[in-house]
Amino acid sequence: MDINKHTGTDRKMVDDRYGDLANKKKILTIGLIIKDVFNDYFKEIIHGVAHTLHERDARLVVVAGRQDDGYEAEDKQHLYKIVYNSIFKAEENCGFDGVIVALPNIKGIKYEEYSDIPRVFIDSDAEGETTVNYDDRIGMQEALDYLIDKKGVKEICMLGGREDNPNAVKRKEIFIEYLRNKGLHYNEDKYEKTDMSINCVAAAEKLLDRNREVQAICCVNDMVAEGLYEAMRRRQMVPGQDIYVFGFDNSQTATDLIPPLASIGSDSTGIGQYAVEQLLKKIEGRNMKSVLLPTRLYGRESMDYEVNSYSVNEMLKADHDFINRLFDDCFYRYRNEVKDSRGVDLRILFFEVMSKVLVFNKVKIAVTRESDSIEELKRIIEEFFDNGAMEYTDVSRFVSCMDHIQKTAGECSKSASANERRNYIFNYIRNRALLANGMHSNKRHNKHMEERLKLQEFMAATVPFKDTDFENLDDVINAFSMLDLKNAALYLYDEPVAYKARKDFVFPDMLKLKCVTRDGGNILIPEDRQPCAISEIFDREELPEVLNGWVSFPVFIGRHVFGILVSELNRDTISRGEYIANILSRVIAIRMQ
Numbered sequence: 270m271d272i273n274k275h276t277g278t279d280r281k282m283v284d285d286r287y288g289d290l291a292n293k294k295k296i297l298t299i300g301l302i303i304k305d306v307f308n309d310y311f312k313e314i315i316h317g318v319a320h321t322l323h324e325r326d327a328r329l330v331v332v333a334g335r336q337d338d339g340y341e342a343e344d345k346q347h348l349y350k351i352v353y354n355s356i357f358k359a360e361e362n363c364g365f366d367g368v369i370v371a372l373p374n375i376k377g378i379k380y381e382e383y384s385d386i387p388r389v390f391i392d393s394d395a396e397g398e399t400t401v402n403y404d405d406r407i408g409m410q411e412a413l414d415y416l417i418d419k420k421g422v423k424e425i426c427m428l429g430g431r432e433d434n435p436n437a438v439k440r441k442e443i444f445i446e447y448l449r450n451k452g453l454h455y456n457e458d459k460y461e462k463t464d465m466s467i468n469c470v471a472a473a474e475k476l477l478d479r480n481r482e483v484q485a486i487c488c489v490n491d492m493v494a495e496g497l498y499e500a501m502r503r504r505q506m507v508p509g510q511d512i513y514v515f516g517f518d519n520s521q522t523a524t525d526l527i528p529p530l531a532s533i534g535s536d537s538t539g540i541g542q543y544a545v546e547q548l549l550k551k552i553e554g555r556n557m558k559s560v561l562l563p564t565r566l567y568g569r570e571s572m573d574y575e576v577n578s579y580s581v582n583e584m585l586k587a588d589h590d591f592i593n594r595l596f597d598d599c600f601y602r603y604r605n606e607v608k609d610s611r612g613v614d615l616r617i618l619f620f621e622v623m624s625k626v627l628v629f630n631k632v633k634i635a636v637t638r639e640s641d642s643i644e645e646l647k648r649i650i651e652e653f654f655d656n657g658a659m660e661y662t663d664v665s666r667f668v669s670c671m672d673h674i675q676k677t678a679g680e681c682s683k684s685a686s687a688n689e690r691r692n693y694i695f696n697y698i699r700n701r702a703l704l705a706n707g708m709h710s711n712k713r714h715n716k717h718m719e720e721r722l723k724l725q726e727f728m729a730a731t732v733p734f735k736d737t738d739f740e741n742l743d744d745v746i747n748a749f750s751m752l753d754l755k756n757a758a759l760y761l762y763d764e765p766v767a768y769k770a771r772k773d774f775v776f777p778d779m780l781k782l783k784c785v786t787r788d789g790g791n792i793l794i795p796e797d798r799q800p801c802a803i804s805e806i807f808d809r810e811e812l813p814e815v816l817n818g819w820v821s822f823p824v825f826i827g828r829h830v831f832g833i834l835v836s837e838l839n840r841d842t843i844s845r846g847e848y849i850a851n852i853l854s855r856v857i858a859i860r861m862q
Contacts, residue, residue, distance in 0.1 A: 317541025329818030
């Protein structure tokens with residue numbers, strides 16, 4: 270296969286970057302070994318880890334597998350996931366300085382390969398290990414106290430999870446214990462286990478059939494709540510009106526559901542961030558104990574729980590700490606976002622807006638300056654929403670919070686003109702938030718259509734139409750950038766590796782770096798530069814500089830593993846990386862038949 274088709278500029282770029290290897294400063298490389306990048310809960314872990322490591326100038330590598338639910342030996346889903354999870358074995362010698370392991374109940378994965386480096390476990394009850402878990406008891410108590418003491422609810426059921434999942438087991442135990450402590454009746458008819466995915470509609474219907482008088486349902490996670498929503502829809506029932514519903518994890522799913530789902534999640538520091546802090550201390554040689562992180566209930570329309578912990582005095586002072594707390598409460602996902610130093614800081618913009626709005630109570634604005642002041646404030650509001658603020662919250666929560674602030678400030682003001690200015694600006698903020706939310710949804714739709722078109726173009730460029738195209742991967746490698754991965758690399762073995770799920774099975778130590786995309790442009794790697802040890806696949810000088818780190822996906826068909834796709838870690842590749850790797854795998858398989 271001839272892939273030495275380089276322009277002079279491309280070849281010089283590769284030569285220059287490769288020549289700098291000896292001068293490159295060694296930075297920490299942290300591996301995040303995770304069972305699934307497509308689950309919202311694990312996405313939040315990834316973003317939290319990436320955010321914290323970015324601030325520490327360390328590099329993140331995500332090695333993601335697939336949850337295997339233990340099918341029968343010949344079940345094709347089970348066989349697919351066995352080979353998919355071979356990526357753990359393929360990358361066990363990547364030279365990590367430390368690892369965070371988030372594999373709560375994935376089967377057949379061993380941790381011996383990481384025994385010689387510092388490690389921290391998330392969502393685990395592993396004895397003798399440093400673990401970081403959520404204290405679900407705090408959030409569960411908050412939710413049940415509200416239902417029982419404030420709403421007078423007596424009939425509460427639970428859609429639970431897998432018996433081999435530590436979180437599911439723990440949440441069921443807390444649920445039963447709390448009901449009994451409150452003197453409420455519990456039996457197993459009030460509980461139905463699920464596979465912890467949205468494919469739990471049948472389980473939800475069973476629970477509803479057995480409990481016709483149910484008033485509230487606790488779901489083991491937000492995805493299970495989505496399945497319950499569908500079961501209720503089929504019965505023409507509305508969450509929050511006919512039955513109170515709340516979930517766990519406070520994920521993106523919770524805010525996307527209609528109506529938005531109340532959910533228990535992190536009170537402040539996320540589990541990913543805390544795991545990084547623990548691991549970095551272990552790398553320094555310190556002994557770290559396991560920890561439980563507090564949780565809280567985030568109320569939404571499925572359970573109208575509201576906690577406004579802002580005092581009137583705080584709002585009237587409009588000081589820095591109050592506005593920062595208000596921002597974190599409204600835009601709670603922003604704390605996990607890795608910020609480009611060249612980008613806009615939404616926290617600063619929000620502070621500018623709210624400090625000016627709240628100060629209307631205390632400052633009289635001259636008539637000649639009033640118009641200019643309001644127009645400048647509107648400009649900042651526009652900039653705030655134009656830079657994606659609504660991606661980090663749910664619109665109902667944000668609007669509710671603004672309503673509360675506006676009402677309280679208005680009640681404390683004695684100036685009619687100040688109230689008029691403030692009301693105008695709050696209405697402007699609400700309208701701009703609703704518009705931004707709609708535009709964000711439309712943007713996602715358009716991006717999805719664009720991605721489909723690019724994959725169609727890739728397939729047209731790479732699927733063989735002539736007999737001479739078979740056994741030749743030139744077109745695939747030349748068209749690699751058409752997969753629309755902005756920064757990525759393709760590593761292939763000399764020959765497909767037939768994976769066998771045996772203890773003594775090992776992958777070859779060497780691959781070949783075939784091509785790299787940098788800022789969307791394709792660079793073909795010369796033959797003499799292609800050989801690469803598995804331990805160096807994230808260290809090659811040809812790789813572009815990336816903000817968040819890297820994520821890897823196996824490239825395989827059946828039990829034949831062709832290589833590894835390495836891509837920049839961002840929300841886009843987390844959502845569609847496996848699908849792109851599957852497309853790439855199928856094209857390679859066709860060309861090699």
